[in-house]
Amino acid sequence: MMIERIERELKPLRKKLQTHPVYKSIDSIEDIRCFMEQHVFAVWDFMSLLKQLQNELTCTKVPWRPAGYPKAARLINEIVWGEESDVNRNGVAMSHYEMYIEAMHSLGASTEKIDSLLHKLNSGISIEETIENTKLQKWISSFINFTFEVIQTKKPHVIAAVFTFGREDLIPDMFIEIIKNLNTPTSSDLSDLIYYFERHIEVDSGEHGPMALEMVTQLCGNDPDKYEEAIVYSKKALELRILLWDGILDTLNKSISG
Numbered sequence: 212m213m214i215e216r217i218e219r220e221l222k223p224l225r226k227k228l229q230t231h232p233v234y235k236s237i238d239s240i241e242d243i244r245c246f247m248e249q250h251v252f253a254v255w256d257f258m259s260l261l262k263q264l265q266n267e268l269t270c271t272k273v274p275w276r277p278a279g280y281p282k283a284a285r286l287i288n289e290i291v292w293g294e295e296s297d298v299n300r301n302g303v304a305m306s307h308y309e310m311y312i313e314a315m316h317s318l319g320a321s322t323e324k325i326d327s328l329l330h331k332l333n334s335g336i337s338i339e340e341t342i343e344n345t346k347l348q349k350w351i352s353s354f355i356n357f358t359f360e361v362i363q364t365k366k367p368h369v370i371a372a373v374f375t376f377g378r379e380d381l382i383p384d385m386f387i388e389i390i391k392n393l394n395t396p397t398s399s400d401l402s403d404l405i406y407y408f409e410r411h412i413e414v415d416s417g418e419h420g421p422m423a424l425e426m427v428t429q430l431c432g433n434d435p436d437k438y439e440e441a442i443v444y445s446k447k448a449l450e451l452r453i454l455l456w457d458g459i460l461d462t463l464n465k466s467i468s469g
Contacts, residue, residue, distance in 0.1 A: 213438045214428050220442055221376050224449035231453070233460040234386045240399045242463055243390070244320040247311070247404075249459050251325050252351050253452075254311045256358045258294065260374050265291055267367040268426075283371070283429060286422040300406040307411055314403035350458030354451045361444060368430035372441035375423040377448025382408065 237246060269284040270276050295306045315322050324345060331341040338359050342352050361373050387408045390401055431437040
């Protein structure tokens with residue numbers, strides 16, 4: 212099956228990500244802050260990838276018409292519900308992005324750059340100009356630019372492939388255990404961050420994985436060219452995530468040596 216070929220070809224890159232040294236390099240609250248201040252951009256732009264899938268696979272216009280992808284629409288609507296309108300550990304409704312920002316605030320991590328990016332977008336500046344003007348590290352801007360390049364293809368099979376193979380379940384359980392076992396000052400409460408990661412994994416687990424694979428299969432159909440595009444874009448997504456992790460690791464190492 213073609214879907215098995217995609218998984219087989221992506222396996223080395225996924226393994227490289229799940230065993231990346233960035234996870235074990237985090238051993239202080241300062242490291243957590245440094246990681247979050249850069250990783251937050253991947254938490255944020257994931258939502259645009261998801262919402263574009265919702266635009267492509269469901270009907271978000273009036274008058275409503277069936278979009279023709281009922282199974283895929285169910286999956287996407289379920290994920291949007293979970294990602295955009297979940298509840299935090301206190302039972303307050305918010306998106307996973309907002310949970311992440313809440314965790315950053317509780318740990319004293321800076322949200323200045325991501326706040327600046329959203330402020331520019333709210334002012335009507337294009338996403339390309341916004342990314343350029345926010346003065347992000349290259350590994351972050353390259354990662355975000357690729358996400359919006361994928362979105363702008365308007366190709367459901369490409370967006371679904373990157374969403375399925377390049378963005379979900381890439382942070383291993385090991386990372387949560389590392390965070391739980393950190394020796395942190397009594398004034399530092401990691402509860403919000405641990406809840407975010409555990410909740411994210413919980414929402415993504417179960418039937419979402421198989422349904423996402425079925426979605427890619429449905430969207431590619433019997434077209435070998437679509438499967439090739441799915442492989443190319445998914446590989447690029449994983450390669451850019453590796454570069455993002457490399458960049459964060461480099462920043463952590465410099466802060467130690469400095």
